[in-house]
Structures are given as structure tokens and as C-alpha cells.
Amino acid sequence: MNKWLGVIIACVVIILRLATTHNEGLTVESYAHVNQAVHIQATGFPLLTYTLSGTTTRALFWPVYDYLLAITGSIFGNTHAIHLIGAFIAGLLVLGVFTFILHSTKNSTAAVLASLAAALIPIGWSDILTASSANLGILIGLWILICFLHIDNNIWRIFFLILLVLGVLTSSVILLFLLGLVAYLALAEMARINRPHGEHEFVFFGLLFLLWVYIVLYKDVFVLHGWQAIWQNTPTLFRNSYFSDLHTLDVIVSIGIFPFIGGMYVMYRHLFVEHERPVYLIMSLVLSTGILTWAQIVTPTIGLRVLSIGLVVLFGFAARDILHYLRTTKLGLLRHGVPLVAVLLLLVSSIPATDEVHDAKTNTVTPDELAAMHWIRENTPEHAVIAASWTEGILLSSQTGRTPIMNDQFLLQPESTTRIEDIHTILAAPFQSDVIDALNKYHADFVLWTEVSRAITGRDSPIFATDLICFTPLFTKGSVIVYGIACGLERDA
Numbered sequence: 001m002n003k004w005l006g007v008i009i010a011c012v013v014i015i016l017r018l019a020t021t022h023n024e025g026l027t028v029e030s031y032a033h034v035n036q037a038v039h040i041q042a043t044g045f046p047l048l049t050y051t052l053s054g055t056t057t058r059a060l061f062w063p064v065y066d067y068l069l070a071i072t073g074s075i076f077g078n079t080h081a082i083h084l085i086g087a088f089i090a091g092l093l094v095l096g097v098f099t100f101i102l103h104s105t106k107n108s109t110a111a112v113l114a115s116l117a118a119a120l121i122p123i124g125w126s127d128i129l130t131a132s133s134a135n136l137g138i139l140i141g142l143w144i145l146i147c148f149l150h151i152d153n154n155i156w157r158i159f160f161l162i163l164l165v166l167g168v169l170t171s172s173v174i175l176l177f178l179l180g181l182v183a184y185l186a187l188a189e190m191a192r193i194n195r196p197h198g199e200h201e202f203v204f205f206g207l208l209f210l211l212w213v214y215i216v217l218y219k220d221v222f223v224l225h226g227w228q229a230i231w232q233n234t235p236t237l238f239r240n241s242y243f244s245d246l247h248t249l250d251v252i253v254s255i256g257i258f259p260f261i262g263g264m265y266v267m268y269r270h271l272f273v274e275h276e277r278p279v280y281l282i283m284s285l286v287l288s289t290g291i292l293t294w295a296q297i298v299t300p301t302i303g304l305r306v307l308s309i310g311l312v313v314l315f316g317f318a319a320r321d322i323l324h325y326l327r328t329t330k331l332g333l334l335r336h337g338v339p340l341v342a343v344l345l346l347l348v349s350s351i352p353a354t355d356e357v358h359d360a361k362t363n364t365v366t367p368d369e370l371a372a373m374h375w376i377r378e379n380t381p382e383h384a385v386i387a388a389s390w391t392e393g394i395l396l397s398s399q400t401g402r403t404p405i406m407n408d409q410f411l412l413q414p415e416s417t418t419r420i421e422d423i424h425t426i427l428a429a430p431f432q433s434d435v436i437d438a439l440n441k442y443h444a445d446f447v448l449w450t451e452v453s454r455a456i457t458g459r460d461s462p463i464f465a466t467d468l469i470c471f472t473p474l475f476t477k478g479s480v481i482v483y484g485i486a487c488g489l490e491r492d493a
Contacts, residue, residue: 005112006098010091013119017087020357021128025364026079028395032409033069033131034078035398036061040070050397052413053385053405053442060409064170065133082131089135093309094118096142101316103149104278109323113342114316120350121308123254129360134302137171142309144177145281152196160202168210176298176306178206180285187284191275250300255308256349258342262318263311269321279317286310365395368478369450373399375475376482380446387426387439388448389456390419396448405442428457435464439485447471447483454479 026034036059039047046066050059073081098115102108118124127135144163150156167174181203188195252260267286270279286307293303319342376386377400385403386396393407406419413419425438426447439447449462462483464471470487 005108006095006102006115009098009112009115009119010095013094014087014091017090017128018083021083021087024083024129024361025366025370026082027127027130027360027363028365028391029408030082030129030131031365031398032060032394033066033082033133035059035394036066037070037073037078037081038398040067041074050407050409051403052393052407052419053403053444057413062133062170064166065131065136068136069131083129086128086130086132086135089132089139090119090124093124093135093139093142096139096146097309097313097316100142100146100149100278100282100313101320103146104276105317105320107320107323110316110320113319113346114312116343117256117259117312117315117346118309120346120353121255121259121312122350122352122356123304123308125353126356126360128357129364133171134173134305137167137173138305138309140167140170141174141177141306144174145180145285148181148199148202148281149278151198151202157198157202164206164209168213172214173302173306175210176289176292176302177285178203178210179288179292180281181206183288184281184284188277188280191280193275193277193280195277251304251307253352254304255311256346258345258349259308259312259315262315263313266314266317266321276317279314282310282313286314366451366478366480368480369395370399371477372448372450372475372480372482376400376402376446376448379474384445385443386446386448387423387442387444389427389450389452390423391452392448392450405444424456427453427462428459430463432464432467432470436470436487445485446474447485449481449483451479 035050036047039045046061046063047059048061049056068085069078069081072085075081076084094115097118098111101114102111105111140163144160144167147156147160147163151160164174167177185200185203263286266279267283270276270283289298289303289306289310292298293300293307373395376384376396380386380400380402382401383403385405386400387405388396390406391408393404394409396402396404397407405423406413406416410416422438422441425434426444427449429435429438447462447464453462454460461481462471465473465481465483467487470485472484472486473481474484475482
């Protein structure tokens with residue numbers, strides 16, 4: 001029966017996810033994928049470029065996730081499809097953790113406890129309303145590691161190669177798993193672990209394939225930015241917030257104290273006492289990801305998600321060791337009550353997940369903002385330029401078809417720092433002449449004012465709002481205002 005509990009827990013996670021996201025909206029960042037899905041549904045092909053004021057640049061595109069969304073969205077609608085895909089990713093991650101521990105330890109109770117820990121990871125609930133190719137990449141990465149455990153079997157080798165190709169075409173997060181495999185080869189060699197033939201070849205092939213794909217996709221990026229591309233061309237003024245320091249407390253809260261402690265215990269024992277191949281495989285992923293996150297090469301959000309999966313898997317080995325200890329000592333009678341206690345402790349450690357769900361719901365695009373998008377689409381010229389915060393650029397493009405000054409896809413954008421400074425001038429400058437100059441620079445026709453604008457400026461309304469001659473509120477709903485611009489602009493005939 002215990003062998004089926006992993007499947008049951010995965011199904012419960014899927015149901016809970018769908019129940020939590022029912023009738024909920026999407027976060028702003030989801031609309032980049034919605035935009036791709038809509039274009040694929042209409043033409044069969046992805047949207048490879050997008051327009052900003054005065055320039056056209058390449059769009060970020062991950063074929064596996066966006067085509068999956070397009071296909072699923074054509075049946076259920078794109079919003080419901082995002083919720084559905086996210087729920088199944090979460091469920092399959094739980095099932096992956098269960099499978100890894102069951103195959104590695106042959107202890108179904110430990111596998112159940114690990115899968116329950118995976119289901120309750122607080123950070124795993126932070127993006128329930130977000131379209132995320134990274135989460136799909138993490139799922140594929142975990143199953144790549146499961147296949148790698150059986151790399152001496154031809155069937156598992158085929159699955160490894162298939163998942164590798166899918167992973168590389170899904171998200172850059174797969175690089176962390178391949179680097180984890182490289183770290184594993186090094187650590188396993190030093191520990192003289194008995195390993196199946198062919199490991200080196202498959203890891204080497206994976207790295208070569210990934211490098212080839214990324215050179216093809218991002219050669220222009222590397223030419224333009226060089227090694228700075230690893231920081232995704234993030235403007236200097238934002239780099240500290242995008243690549244902030246990751247502290248131990250952040251990891252504990254995001255993952256749960258007991259999976260964290262259990263994972264650390266297992267890593268300590270296997271660095272100095274034991275040498276199990278599956279543990280070294282996961283431990284290498286945790287160590288390499290932790291180092292890259294600490295070095296601010298990987299964003300904390302992505303780093304924590306990968307670390308969380310690694311540590312809950314290691315927690316499964318800790319559960320196995322504890323159960324084995326109880327079974328072989330005079331405390332053996334207690335072993336039947338330990339799983340129940342462990343479940344209760346995991347539930348307690350997952351309390352921060354409720355805050356993550358609440359934050360996710362409060363960070364979605366509001367009905368007022370969507371109403372403003374609808375008004376812009378129906379009442380503005382097709383080639384109108386809209387001045388709005390950079391975080392809302394993708395939302396504007398996907399929901400209105402109009403041109404923003406910029407968006408938050410920094411990697412492929414020119415002059416991102418300058419454009420951010422100009423947008424801040426438009427929204428917050430105390431002098432109307434500066435506002436007009438910045439608007440004129442990008443030939444902007446309208447200004448969108450939202451809660452995001454309020455957060456950026458610290459003001460309830462823009463300073464220019466007092467000038468009703470030059471700036472006319474054309475649409476107002478709740479906290480959202482669309483201003484028309486009537487002064488000082490050079491318009492094309």
C-alpha cells in the first residue's frame with residue numbers, strides 16, 4: 001500500500017493546487033508565455049521578436065513549455081491551462097521525489113515522508129499563479145537524475161537522452177542539473193564510489209548539446225554582453241535585488257526546517273562517513289547550486305527552488321536512517337509512531353506556505369488593470385506607444401498589441417538602464433518639462449498609472465496629473481488611470 005501513497009500524495013497536491021487557483025488570475029510575468037501561446041495558437045509558430053519604442057528585439061522563447069501551454073490552452077483557455085500545467089508539474093515533482101527515494105533506499109515509508117516534504121515545500125507554493133518554464137525544467141531535471149541512476153540500462157539511457165533534449169529546450173535551469181552531474185563525477189571519483197560504465201560519456205554529451213543549443217540561441221547575446229550575459233543584462237541599479245544574498249534563514253523558511261536539517265545531516269555523513277551513489281548525485285546538485293546562488297550567478301528564486309528539491313530528497317535518506325536506527329535498537333517499538341510524528345513536524349514546518357499562497361494571490365494582475373488593457377486595445381491607435389512601468393511592458397504587449405517603452409526581459413534589450421531611468425522620470429519627475437522631454441524621446445502617446453507606478457514613485461498620483469491641459473485622464477477604474485498626452489510631442493503626420 002505504501003508504494004501507492006506517493007501517487008496518492010501527488011494526486012492530492014494536484015487537486016489542492018487546482019482548488020487554490022480556481023477563478024484566480026495570473027501574475028504579470030505570466031503574460032510573456034500567454035503572448036507566445038496566443039501567437040502559436042494563431043499561426044503555429046512562436047513570436048520571435050517584440051517591439052519596444054524605437055526598436056525591435058528578440059523575444060525569449062522556450063519551445064517545450066510554450067507549445068505545451070499553447071496546446072493545453074487551446075482546450076481549456078490559457079489562464080486555466082497555466083493553473084493546470086502548474087498543478088501537474090507540482091504533482092509530478094512529488095512523484096519524482098517518491099520514485100527517487102523508493103528506488104534508492106527500497107524503503108517505502110521514507111519515500112512517503114520525502115514526497116510529503118516535497119508537497120509541503122513553502123517556496124513551491126509561491127508561484128501557483130505564475131507560468132513558469134523553470135519549474136518544468138526542474139521537473140525534467142529531477143527525472144533526468146532518476147534516469148542517470150540507471151544509466152547502465154539501455155531503456156533508461158534512452159529516457160535520459162529524451163529528457164535531456166526536452167530539458168535543454170525548456171529552461172536554462174537545466175544547466176544547474178548538468179553542472180550538478182559534473183560535480184558528482186568529481187566528488188564520486190574522489191570518494192572512489194563504484195559507478196556504472198558510461199557516466200562520463202553521457203554527462204559530456206549533455207554539456208556539449210546544451211552548449212551547442214545555447215550558442216545557437218544566444219550567440220548575439222554573448223557577442224553583445226560577453227560574460228556579463230550570465231547576469232542576464234540586468235541593469236546595475238537592479239542587480240542587488242535580482243541577485244540578492246541568500247542567507248541560511250531564507251533557505252530554512254523557504255524549504256522547511258526539518259527537510260533542511262535532514263538534508264544537512266545526510267550531506268555531512270556522506271562527506272565524511274558513508275559514500276552512497278544516489279546521495280552523492282543529489283548532494284552534488286545541492287552544493288553546485290548553492291555555490292552559484294551564493295556567487296550571485298543564479299537568482300535566489302531559482303536557486304531556492306532547485307535547493308528545495310535536492311534537500312527534500314536528502315531528507316528521504318535521513319528518514320530511512322532514522323527508521324533503520326529505531327528498528328535495530330530497543331526503541332524499535334517507537335518506529336510505528338515516528339512516521340506520524342514526522343508528518344506533524346512537516347506540517348508545522350510548512351506553515352510559511354500559507355503566506356506564499358497569500359502573496360501569490362495579491363500579486364496577480366487586477367481586474368482594474370485588465371479593464372485598462374481592454375480600453376487601450378479598443379480606444380487607441382494600433383501603433384500607439386504607452387509609457388508604463390517596465391514590469392508591465394509584457395502585459396501591455398500581450399493584452400493590447402500596443403508598444404511599451406520597455407519590459408523586464410533585460411537580456412536582449414538595448415539601453416535597459418537608460419530606458420528605466422527615463423520611465424522613472426516620466427512617472428516621478430517634479431518638473432513637467434522633464435516629463436515631456438522623456439515622453440517625446442519615445443514618441444509616447446499615453447501614460448498608464450497603476451499600483452506598480454505608485455510603488456515605484458511612492459505617490460498616489462503622478463505630479464503631472466495637476467496639468468489637465470497636457471495630461472488628460474481618459475480612463476479611470478479603481479487605482480488605474482490612463483492619461484492622454486496633448487502637449488509638446490512631435491507626432492508623425
